[in-house]
Amino acid sequence: MKSHARVLVLGGGIHGVSTLYYLAREGWTDVVLIEKGELTSGTTWHAAGQCPHFNGSLNFAKICDEGIKMYSSLEKETGQATGWHKAGGIRLARDQDELNWHKNVVGIARQAGVEAHVVGLDEIRKLHPYLELHDVVGGTYTPNDGHVDPTSATNAFAIAARALGATIYKHTLASDIKRTGDGWTVYTDKGNITCEHLVIAAGFFTTKVGNWLGLKVPLVNVVHQYLVTDPVEELRDRPGELPVVRDPGSSSYMRQEQKGLLGGPYETAGIRLHTNDVPWSFDMDLLPPDLDHIAPWLEQMMERMPLFGSVGVRRVISGFIAHTPDLVPLVGPAPGLKNVWLNCGSTTGIAQGPGCSKYLAQWMVHGAADISMTGLDPRRYGDIHNSDWVRERTIEASSHMYDLHPPGYYYKSGRPLRVSPIHEELAAKGAQFGESMGWERVKYFSNGEPEHMSYSQNSSFNKVAAECRAVRESIGVLDLSSFSKFEVSGADAEAFINRTFANRAPKKAGDIALCHLLTHGGEIDAEITVTRIDEQLFYMTSAGSMQVRDFNLLSAAQDPDEEVKIADITENYGVLVVSGPRTRDVLSRITDADLSTAAFPWLKARTIQIEGASVRALRISYAGELGWELHVPIGALRKVYLSLMKAGADHGIRDFGLYALNCLRMEKAYRGFGSELTNEISLVEADMDRFYSLKKENFVGKAGIEKRLAEGVKIKLAYVTVDAPHLDVIGQEPVYSGDRIIGSVTSGGFGHAVGKNLAFVYVEPEFAAKDATFDIEMNGERYKAIVLGDPIYDPANERLRA
Structure with missing residues (x-):
């Protein structure tokens, strides 16, 4: 042998x-x-x-x-x-x-x-x-x-x-x-x-x-x-x-x-x-x-x-x-083990085995596959998923193998596994919860009516519209404690970030940058918000579902000669997203910090005091309004939340959920990791040139970006309106020019402030220009789509910067 x-x-x-x-x-x-x-x-x-x-x-x-x-x-x-x-x-x-x-x-x-x-x-x-x-x-x-x-x-x-x-x-x-x-x-x-x-x-x-x-x-x-x-x-x-x-x-x-x-x-x-x-x-x-x-x-x-x-x-x-607990194979890196890969767990191995192996081999040899492998990645599970949970969830999933699983569907067994300190308050208000990496996350708030999920239009439409109006007209609060949270520290932390990410590290304490970790070929492997706390400390947040994967990617990027420490502090902080034109007025009632634009501009972070807690306040808003993310020590989250809700009562402060956040981000044309941003495309196709710096001497994936810029790309992202107000844009719908498929929908949502159905699509580059038209097929029928040049809501970011 x-x-x-x-x-x-x-x-x-x-x-x-x-x-x-x-x-x-x-x-x-x-x-x-x-x-x-x-x-x-x-x-x-x-x-x-x-x-x-x-x-x-x-x-x-x-x-x-x-x-x-x-x-x-x-x-x-x-x-x-x-x-x-x-x-x-x-x-x-x-x-x-x-x-x-x-x-x-x-x-x-x-x-x-x-x-x-x-x-x-x-x-x-x-x-x-x-x-x-x-x-x-x-x-x-x-x-x-x-x-x-x-x-x-x-x-x-x-x-x-x-x-x-x-x-x-x-x-x-x-x-x-x-x-x-x-x-x-x-x-x-x-x-x-x-x-x-x-x-x-x-x-x-x-x-x-x-x-x-x-x-x-x-x-x-x-x-x-x-x-x-x-x-x-x-x-x-x-x-x-x-x-x-x-x-x-x-x-x-x-x-x-x-x-x-x-x-x-x-x-x-x-x-x-x-x-x-x-x-x-x-x-x-x-x-x-x-x-x-x-x-x-x-x-x-x-x-x-x-x-x-x-x-x-x-x-x-x-x-x-x-x-597996979700009936999806485990194909990809084993967490925490260098160059150990899994290819197992298929319920229909004869059907799926060769394809899984093809794309795994591409991933191993070239650093990325021709398709996004995130959904198969073994790192979608973590230590939180204990053996009892794995058994219960696998039984439930196996029992519903032939059932319809429409958008918004989540399994019920083994829940709740992880909850924020305000879970009971939110549940009492009618929160309907989904799940991500074990976290209970609010989809929307109902009045007790069960959610009817379908491939036409979700029954939550009107309730989500009301949540969106609250954010656009007054103030809304979203519990996003499920964020993955990391700290990168040490004398070489800045150099590590500049070498690892396509964007530059934030230069000064309080600066914030949206950064992407790329494959060697230039594909998007992770999206992480990086906040500089001081000279040697950076605070990072990413999607909750990516906790194990992103920590693994960051750790794997370390050079053993660098003085860098990477810590997963996800459980240390809860997060409240506070957005809307009344946000400054309400927050000013519970903190002595100067929240004026001059003292606390957009894309800056400060530590402020609320109810005796030191809160990392980040002035960013995925909803596209004046707003802050409040990163609160987990033990103080409930106290801060209750204080905030009391302070905003006379402004009609309202809780909102992820369904509403999706609609709000679509109005602002914000890309989503896992939909528009995946490890099968790059920042070039995604039209996100401002998030990489070719002036840097080097970063992982730079050559791949330069190659795409020199040779051109086969697809480009387009932001469109869809003439189908009675249907939910789900994602994966085909895009047609005549009878020819020219692309695919990645995600969408109804823009309640503008009264239009919105979607992102990847299409052949000639169809991505402003005012281009084509058809999107939904439920077997085709509906006209028109490419927008700018975000349909607040294109100049005046409300964000207010």
């Missing part, structure tokens, strides 16, 4: 073997995979092998399309059959809300180059004459869906990887991993091997491997069963193959398997878990079948496809799959 490799991949399932292939294809051929048994042992070998194109995410549409393309082409490349069957697929919709989602998904699919059609009942019956459709209103047909033989397909990837120079060692059991020098040593029963990069793609063994590294991997083994029937008389002489059916009514998939049927339900209650402590000897093993447990869903399957009730069961496959 080799003693060293540039990359060592642990695990010989579809994720691991395809990772090996794509790394070699990207040019890293000194790559080795070790597998304790045969390739595909564990989960891959017993997977049902479905490969759907129906995805509610543009990135996952691209991920799944990659697998389907590879399964249909690998046989020609390698001579190894993959067992690919192009059967097509039908996803059923039971009501108008689901059908609207289908229309949204079809728009996403077409942006990924995938053929998809919303179809009515007559068309469904033509495609599949054996379905009972009494409670169905329509569906989506994806003609290039299919299924594959998992073992054959994995072996095809292995052959292709070896042909590119990769090495595979089977029957090689790892027993430990240690950090040695600047790399890693993996101990095995066939000898030890060192590597520069380690990829853990060990399926349900990943938690055990993670333990060797002190890494908590948020995975839970969920039992899943599917059955294969005897031959069905109606199919014996039928040419071709029936489309694969996905039915939310029975929470199951159903397809033809040779001349019989295959079906598997995902239970909506009574989810069974299997221990994470799986013995290493568990290889090509299954669990005892238990059809009684899934009997209610099998009955619903038989109602949907009566053919299931006409034949006997030939075999039952009962195994378990490692699920």
